[in-house]
Structures are given as structure tokens and as C-alpha cells.
Amino acid sequence: MNDDLAALKTRIDHTNELLTRMLAEVAKTPSTHAIFVDAGYLYAATGRLVAGTEDRRAFDLDAEGLIEALIDKARQIFADSRLLRVYWYDGARRRIHTAEQQTIAELPDVKVRLGNLNANNQQKGVDSLIRTDLESLARHRAISDAALLGGDEDLVSAVEAAQGYGARVHLWGIEAPEGRNQAEPLLWEVDSQRTLDLEFFKPYVARRTAHAYEAGGARPTREDVRFVGAQIAAKWLSSRGSGALVELLPGHPYLPGPVDQDLLVEAEGLLQYSLRGQADLRRALRDGFWEHLQTQY
Numbered sequence: 136m137n138d139d140l141a142a143l144k145t146r147i148d149h150t151n152e153l154l155t156r157m158l159a160e161v162a163k164t165p166s167t168h169a170i171f172v173d174a175g176y177l178y179a180a181t182g183r184l185v186a187g188t189e190d191r192r193a194f195d196l197d198a199e200g201l202i203e204a205l206i207d208k209a210r211q212i213f214a215d216s217r218l219l220r221v222y223w224y225d226g227a228r229r230r231i232h233t234a235e236q237q238t239i240a241e242l243p244d245v246k247v248r249l250g251n252l253n254a255n256n257q258q259k260g261v262d263s264l265i266r267t268d269l270e271s272l273a274r275h276r277a278i279s280d281a282a283l284l285g286g287d288e289d290l291v292s293a294v295e296a297a298q299g300y301g302a303r304v305h306l307w308g309i310e311a312p313e314g315r316n317q318a319e320p321l322l323w324e325v326d327s328q329r330t331l332d333l334e335f336f337k338p339y340v341a342r343r344t345a346h347a348y349e350a351g352g353a354r355p356t357r358e359d360v361r362f363v364g365a366q367i368a369a370k371w372l373s374s375r376g377s378g379a380l381v382e383l384l385p386g387h388p389y390l391p392g393p394v395d396q397d398l399l400v401e402a403e404g405l406l407q408y409s410l411r412g413q414a415d416l417r418r419a420l421r422d423g424f425w426e427h428l429q430t431q432y
Contacts, residue, residue, distance in 0.1 A: 165215070165216060165217050166215060166217070167218075167278050168213045168216045168217075168218060168278060168279065168280040168282060169222060169272060169277075169280075169282070170209055170218075170220075170221045170222065170282045170284070171222045171224070171268070171282065171283045171284065171285070172202075172221065172224065172284045173224050173261060173283075173284060173290070174224055174225035174226075175224075175226065175261065176284065176285045176286045176287065176316070177196075177309070178191050178196065179316075180308075180311065180316050181309055183312060183316075184309060184310055184312060184336060184340075185333065185336050185337055185341075186340055186341070187342075193342060193343060194340055194341060194342050194343060195340070195341050195342075195343055195411060196339060197338075197339040197410075197411060197413070197414055198223075198239050199238075199239070199414050200339045200395060200399070200414075200417055201339040202223075202242060202245060203389045203392075203395060204335065204338075205282075205284070206221065206389050207386075207391050207392045207395075208331070208335075210386075212282075212305075212329075213280055216279065216280060219272070220244045220245065220246050221244055221246070222246050223246065223248070224248050224249075224250065224261045224264055224265055225248075225249060225250070225261070226249065226251060226259065226261060227250075228251070232247070248261075248264045250263075250264055262290055265283075265285070265290060265293050266293035269281060269283075269293045269294070269302075270293070270296035270299075272297075272302070273296070273297040273298075273299075273300035273301065274300045276300075279301075279302060280302065280303050280305060281297055281302055281303070281304045281305065282305050282307055283304055283305065284308075286309075286317035286318060286321065287318060288318035288321055290321055291324050294306075294324045295324060298324075303327075304324075304325050304326055305326055305327045305329065306321065306327070306328050306329070307330075308328065308329070308331070309336070310330055310331065335392075338395075338396045338399055338411070339411070341409065341411035354408065355406050355408055355416070357415065357416065360402065360410070360420045360423065361423035363402050363423065364398070364402065364420040364421065364423025364424040364425075364426075364427070365423040365426060365427040366405070367398055367405075368423070368424040368427035369427055371394075371424075371428075372431060383428070387425060388421070390421060390424070398420060398421070399411075399417070399420070
């Protein structure tokens with residue numbers, strides 16, 4: 136009997152040791168978050184908020200700059216977590232990427248998922264794509280937190296599916312000029328809610344009929360804009376010092392929202408030309424900024 140008790144105690148001690156090791160490994164594993172963007176909701180809500188229209192043809196959206204701002208916002212909220220990626224859900228006829236969607240798909244840490252676009256330009260199948268991804272990532276413990284930018288009631292099932300596997304779902308909304316632009320049942324189901332306001336989106340949306348500075352001259356080349364980015368970087372480094380550079384470098388290729396906005400405004404002043412909604416020139420500007428800083432490190 137004593138031998139049996141001793142053997143049992145040994146097995147219990149061994150099991151406890153394994154559990155302790157497992158818990159220690161789990162504690163060392165960083166939390167992971169992902170951002171899920173319903174582009175249909177994003178375009179409609181930001182267009183209404185900033186440009187006064189939901190018609191995509193009436194305004195330009197700097198998707199790259201906005202995605203970087205969303206990543207930076209998530210980095211602030213989920214401070215001890217790493218980004219898995221940004222999922223961008225949009226509609227396209229026969230699920231063939233538009234030029235804009237292809238540009239977004241080429242961005243680092245971004246996955247574009249396409250539903251169909253019907254004859255009335257309405258998205259079909261996007262909500263089911265979001266549910267599939269949310270549920271799969273939560274089930275495989277690939278994410279602990281999901282930031283969901285959307286407003287459709289059909290997303291409730293996606294939220295419930297992810298929560299069923301232990302993930303926390305945080306709903307991000309866009310300020311509505313009047314009333315609400317998110318379904319109440321969706322607001323009830325999520326773990327937290329956050330509304331992004333006009334000031335957050337203003338740098339990334341511009342009406343196509345009113346480009347500031349555009350009358351002042353011809354469209355600059357990418358090399359012109361890249362050079363201006365390097366100029367601003369030199370000025371930034373001179374005023375901020377090497378300490379600020381060390382803090383900034385780990386975020387490459389993303390710039391914190393305030394730095395990115397200051398870069399845009401100063402560049403437009405130097406170029407006398409608007410870069411709002413012009414993704415290729417915004418990318419050249421950031422490239423020039425980063426390239427100069429990296430040569431100084």
C-alpha cells in the first residue's frame with residue numbers, strides 16, 4: 136500500500152511539474168491581436184463623416200495611411216501584444232481585385248479578402264468571410280484579441296463564434312454626424328467599444344473636387360516627394376535627437392499617427408501640392424523619411 140501511495144505521489148508530482156512548465160511557457164508567449172476592417176462600412180462612414188457623401192467616386196481614401204494609423208492605434212491599446220495582420224474585407228465584381236485593392240493587398244501585414252459586388256454595388260459574402268476568419272483564428276489560438284471595424288448586425292454571429300473559443304472582440308466604430316452607424320445587437324455582443332472621430336480620419340480622406348494646393352503646380356514625381364521626405368526626416372532628427380530615433384525604429388515600416396500626420400502636412404507645404412488620397416506619393420514620402428533615418432542609425 137505504501138508503495139502504491141508513493142507511486143501515486145510520484146505521478147502527481149510529475150504531472151504538477153509538467154503543468155508548471157506549461158503555464159510558464161504560456162506566460163512567456165506574447166498575446167496576439169488582429170484588425171478586421173469591413174471596407175464597405177469604412178468607406179461609407181468615413182465618406183459621410185469627412186466628405187459629406189457615401190459615394191466612393193466622390194472622394195479619395197489614403198488606405199495605406201489609414202491602415203498604418205489603425206495599426207498604431209491597436210499598438211497603443213494592446214500594448215503587450217503583437218500584431219498578426221490586418222484583414223481588409225471588400226467587394227469586387229467576380230472577386231477580381233481593382234487597382235486600389237491590389238495596392239492594398241501589397242502592403243505589409245495586410246490580407247485582402249474579397250466578396251462579390253452585385254449590380255447595385257452592394258457587397259455579398261463579406262460578413263461570412265469575416266466570420267470564417269474570426270472563428271478560425273480564435274479556434275487555433277492564433278489571436279487573443281480582435282479589433283473589428285464594422286457595423287452590420289450580420290457580424291454578431293462572427294463575434295459570438297470568436298468569443299466561443301476564448302478570444303475577446305473589440306468593436307471599433309466611426310463617428311456618425313447624426314445617430315448611429317452600427318447595429319445595436321452588435322454593440323451588445325462585443326467585449327468593448329471604441330469610436331474613432333473626425334480628427335482621426337481627416338488626414339486620410341479628401342473630396343476629389345477640392346484638392347488643396349493642386350492649383351499651385353504640376354503633380355510632383357515620386358523622386359521629388361521622396362527627397363522631401365528625406366529633408367523632413369533630417370529636420371525631425373535634428374530637433375528630436377537620437378533617443379527619439381531609437382524609439383521610432385522598431386515600428387518600421389509604420390509611423391506613429393502623429394508623426395505621419397506632421398510629415399504629411401509639412402510635405403504638402405513644401406511641395407505646394409496635396410498628397411491626400413494619393414497612395415503612391417504618400418508611400419514615396421514615407422520611404423524617403425525612413426531611408427534617411429535608417430542611414431543615420
